[in-house]
Amino acid sequence: MSPSETGPPDPRIAVEQGVLVGRRDGEVTSFKGVPYAAPPVGPLRWRAPQAAPPWNGDRDAGQVGAICIQPPSGGDPGVGPLPMSEDCLTLNVWTPAERAEPRPVMVWIHGGGFNNGSGTAALYDGANLAKRGVVVVTVNYRLGRLGFFDHPALAAERAEDEPGGNYGMMDIVAALEWVRDNAAAFGGDARNVTVFGESAGAAAVTRLMISPEARGLFHRAVAQSGLGRDTGVPLDRPSAIGGPSLQARGEAFARTVGATLAADLRALPAEALLRPAPNFYGGDNLVIDGQFVTEDVEAAFAAGREAPVPLIVGTNSAEFWWMRPSEISPYGAIDDALTSQERANLYAAYGGEDGYRAHVVSDLAFNEPARHLARLHARNGHPTYLYRFDVVPDSNPEPSGGATHASERPYVFDNLHTVGRPMGERDERAAEAMAGYWTTFAAKGNPNGDDRPVWPEFGAERDRLLEFTNAGPEAKVVPFADRLDLIEAYYDRIR
Known part of the structure; x- marks a missing residue:
């Protein structure tokens, strides 16, 4: 029995493609599984997203769509329910049922290394944020080799001005265009859109900030644990640090499946594209396509070419606590160029080799790059807010010594019930606090208000941040600055 048979009629709104029938749950109305682009299947595999086709009559928007094709997640609560499909370019909207239009819009970009995740996970349910007076949109975008891939045979098919390779980023931009065109139907303000994301989703946010194609589609940005010093891979030439081009990587993969023609590649079952898994930090999924992303994030910020919008950027206190610099991985390799003196100085700053091994990967990949981007953005004259998340629930079984990577997500969404373990009053x-800061920032470009501790603006109070602790938010000087200073000097030398 549908809700309309037991109570008030289901909410109906008209978007450009047709009429959607959503659901009301108390203070919030939701519309789920909404197509923002045509299914990228058949001849549209490895093509830029096309406009979503219109439909006749009412379209039910009571259930989320399929997640994008991806390998097993290993239990990440940010993945969402099956099924999965190449036909996955949908989004979900939560909006206050009683609207005082126009509302700020917050568009969430999920993480997962550009290989996993979705906007459909219960972790990212937008109802509790919408209750604070914002419209929340979560987005699915193509992942892995379906989202980040090129091959000379595919390039030969493209027109001279047709973008290629970076299809996941193209999807995200297409979703933002859909939000621009349809936000008003949900009570949202298309002139006040915040993009926020975590991990790979935050890497997408910083790429949106430097993307010519995304300029003007958003007005605030939040990057949660989103790298910043990483190096992208061009389509047809080696990366800046010498790795093979995206097309060369595509050729190497195609040889493993016996494909040489574009038709062969498009005929492959989607599941065949999952093995071996593309490497996120190693460059397979971080693409410089020349149109949607034209350069590396750090270089663009350093030159003042990023979007002139207010920015929240930050990290967790024990991001990759399990990762050691001796491991054979792209993350383990980022300290390989240290001189013996640089290494000795870092050992001293970390209190010895054990401290170095425990924390340096997190600092090299996340903490120093976040501070660096904050410094650059503030130097360029834009409102900037840096944070450090160090909330650790009593029920956390991990020996991390802090807040591990991705652990801030249920706090940002105020969805503590989704984490699968008891959470206490301090977590609530x-x-x-986090949901309040984030939604206030979306409303006015400044996270402060409602008697919360004042979050220092980074340009006005250099190298001061807000730390989320078990005792509550606290403004302070950036912790462990001596370590970060040594890492900054290392990056300055090698780049």
């Missing part, structure tokens, strides 16, 4: 207070 932390979630109330």
Whole structure:
């Protein structure tokens, strides 16, 4: 029995493609599984997203769509429910049922290394944020080799001005265009859109900030644990640090499946594209396509070419606590160019080799790059807010010594019930604070208000941040600055 048979009629709104029938749950109305682009299947595999086709009559928007094709997730609560499909370019909207238009819009870009995840996970349910007076949109975008891939045979098919390779980023931009065109139907303000994301989703946010194609589609940005010093891979030439081009990587993969022609590649079952998994930090999924992303993030910020919008950027206190610099991986390799003196100085700053091994990968990949981007953005004259998340629930079984990678997500969404373990009053207070700061920032470009501790603006109070602790938010000087200074000097030398 549908809700309309037991109570008030289901909410109906008209978007450009047709009429959507959503659901109301108390203070919030939701519309789920909404197509923002045509299914990228058949001849549209490895093509830029095309406009979503219109439909006749009412379209039910009571259930989420399929997640994008991806390998097993290993239990990440940010993945969402099956099924999965190449036909996955949908989004979900939560909006206050009683609207005082126009509302700020927050568009969430999920993480997962550009290989996993979706906007459909219960972790990212936008109802609790919408209750604070914003419209929340979560987005699915193509992943892995379906989203980040090129091959000379595919390039030969493209027109001279047709973008290629970076299809996941193209999808995200297409979703933002859809939000621009349809936000008003949900009570949202298309002139006040915040993009926010975590991990690979935050890497997407910083790429949106430097993307010519995304300029003007958003007005605030939040990057949660989103790298910043990483190097992208061009389509047809080696990366800046010498790795093979995206097309060369595509050729190497195609040889493993016996494909030489574009038709052969498009005929492959989607599941055949999952093995071996593309490498996120190693460059397979971080693409410089020349149109949607034209350069590396750090270089663009350093030159003042990023979007002139207010920015929240930050990291967690024990991001990759399990990762050691001796491991054979792209993350383990980022300290390989240290001189013996640089290494000795870092050992001293970390209190010895054990401290170095435990924390240096997190600092090299996340903490120093976040501070660096904050410094650059503030130097360029834009409002900037840096944070460090160090809330650790009593029920956390990990020996991390802090807040591990991705652990801030249920606090930002105020969805503590989705984490699968007991959470206490201090966690509820932390979630109330984070959701409050994030939604206030979306509304006015400044996270401060409602008697919360004042979050220092990074340009006005250089090298001061807000740390989310078990005792509550606290403004302070950036912790462990001596370590970060040594890492900054290392990056300056090698780049």
